[in-house]
Amino acid sequence: MTHLSNQPKNGALQGTGSDIAFQGKYAFAGNYDGFTVYDLTDKENPEQVVQVYCPGSQNDVSVYKNLLVLSTDSSRSDDSCSSTSLSATEKSAWEGIKIWDISNPLAPEYIKSVETACGSHTHSLAPSKNGRDLYAYVSSYSPNATFPDCQPPHDFVSIVKIPVKKPTSAKVVSTPVLFPDGGYEGDPDRRASTTSGCHDITTYAKYDLAAGACMGDGILLDIKDRERPRVISQVRDTENFAFWHSATFNNDATKVIFTDELGGGGLATCTGEYAPELGANGIYDIKRKWFGKKELEFASYYKIPRINTAAENCVAHNGSLIPVKGKDIMVQSWYQGGVSVFDFTDSDNPRELAWFDRGEGVSSGGTWSTYYYNGYAYSNDLGIGFDTFEIDDRIDGKAERVRQHSLNPQMQEPFGR
Numbered sequence: 030m031t032h033l034s035n036q037p038k039n040g041a042l043q044g045t046g047s048d049i050a051f052q053g054k055y056a057f058a059g060n061y062d063g064f065t066v067y068d069l070t071d072k073e074n075p076e077q078v079v080q081v082y083c084p085g086s087q088n089d090v091s092v093y094k095n096l097l098v099l100s101t102d103s104s105r106s107d108d109s110c111s112s113t114s115l116s117a118t119e120k121s122a123w124e125g126i127k128i129w130d131i132s133n134p135l136a137p138e139y140i141k142s143v144e145t146a147c148g149s150h151t152h153s154l155a156p157s158k159n160g161r162d163l164y165a166y167v168s169s170y171s172p173n174a175t176f177p178d179c180q181p182p183h184d185f186v187s188i189v190k191i192p193v194k195k196p197t198s199a200k201v202v203s204t205p206v207l208f209p210d211g212g213y214e215g216d217p218d219r220r221a222s223t224t225s226g227c228h229d230i231t232t233y234a235k236y237d238l239a240a241g242a243c244m245g246d247g248i249l250l251d252i253k254d255r256e257r258p259r260v261i262s263q264v265r266d267t268e269n270f271a272f273w274h275s276a277t278f279n280n281d282a283t284k285v286i287f288t289d290e291l292g293g294g295g296l297a298t299c300t301g302e303y304a305p306e307l308g309a310n311g312i313y314d315i316k317r318k319w320f321g322k323k324e325l326e327f328a329s330y331y332k333i334p335r336i337n338t339a340a341e342n343c344v345a346h347n348g349s350l351i352p353v354k355g356k357d358i359m360v361q362s363w364y365q366g367g368v369s370v371f372d373f374t375d376s377d378n379p380r381e382l383a384w385f386d387r388g389e390g391v392s393s394g395g396t397w398s399t400y401y402y403n404g405y406a407y408s409n410d411l412g413i414g415f416d417t418f419e420i421d422d423r424i425d426g427k428a429e430r431v432r433q434h435s436l437n438p439q440m441q442e443p444f445g446r
Contacts, residue, residue: 213245
């Protein structure tokens with residue numbers, strides 16, 4: 030990999046850099062203080078064109094047609110962009126999603142908010158089959174008996190229906206329970222989390238599937254009925270996984286990669302002290318069983334093979350597929366472990382193809398998310414801004430010819446066959 034450019038964090042957005050979404054020639058990069066729009070016309074050196082101040086972590090962002098959805102998972106005094114922090118013990122506190130009109134990407138307009146139980150740590154979009162409605166699967170967790178709007182056991186997700194032509198009518202339409210048995214009870218000795226909601230759900234509308242990374246459990250969902258998803262397979266790793274963080278399907282939806290954010294992103298798990306199965310990816314095949322039933326079946330782990338220092342937080346985090354036909358290749362962030370490109374076509378034997386390591390002490394936290402879009406990899410760093418990478422043509426040469434009109438990594442769409 031070649032590091033081509035960095036657009037430093039600046040202006041009013043001095044918070045932590047978070048997730049990224051893409052549409053047309055623009056990248057929309059989240060920040061705990063709002064979001065930034067980058068023009069990718071010069072793909073090797075993007076230009077910052079808009080900065081929107083609207084504090085409320087994590088500000089994970091997704092885009093669909095003329096709409097942008099932003100997650101707020103910090104308790105706020107109200108739903109405005111001038112809100113201040115307020116204790117979650119206060120009934121009047123607000124958390125949820127914010128919807129923006131981006132018909133003009135250079136002038137985003139805040140048009141609607143929807144409050145959701147326990148806020149919105151992340152969200153994932155799933156359009157209806159007729160395209161008239163957009164569903165947001167809102168993931169949140171960590172309930173507390175002292176929080177009026179976030180009560181235990183919180184074993185459900187909030188589903189927000191957004192009419193595409195009338196987004197101001199958006200509202201919560203269902204809160205399906207995913208863990209009627211309560212899910213995994215956790216294990217403090219392993220820093221393993223209790224299941225109390227989901228951290229991230231990745232949808233794949235073409236196949237009517239979703240994969241949920243739900244703290245103590247990994248799940249496969251049937252989302253044919255967008256408002257009533259059904260858990261069709263559930264897996265648990267009580268030996269190695271501590272915090273099921275995110276999920277990525279391969280292109281033909283025969284595999285899922287689940288990430289384990291051991292230590293919440295703050296631990297240095299790449300020092301050699303931690304086993305290669307800890308703070309890693311878990312690769313699962315989707316097997317067809319009797320009567321077409323689909324089940325998750327563990328195949329292997331993948332962790333970056335480099336040894337980092339004890340001063341570098343390092344654990345599996347956000348990434349996306351590189352659209353190489355006939356292969357399963359992914360680019361992924363590992364905080365201060367850098368960026369890794371790896372091939373998991375053989376589920377049992379994943380292997381690294383390329384990597385970038387910025388080095389110790391340059392960033393305050395490393396890279397949050399790295400995604401591949403129209404020939405380049407783009408990354409949002411927690412501390413130092415927006416990065417662009419080029420990957421060796423021997424790896425992504427075929428992918429460079431694939432034109433994507435948009436990319437929401439948590440709303441997967443198939444690339445060319």
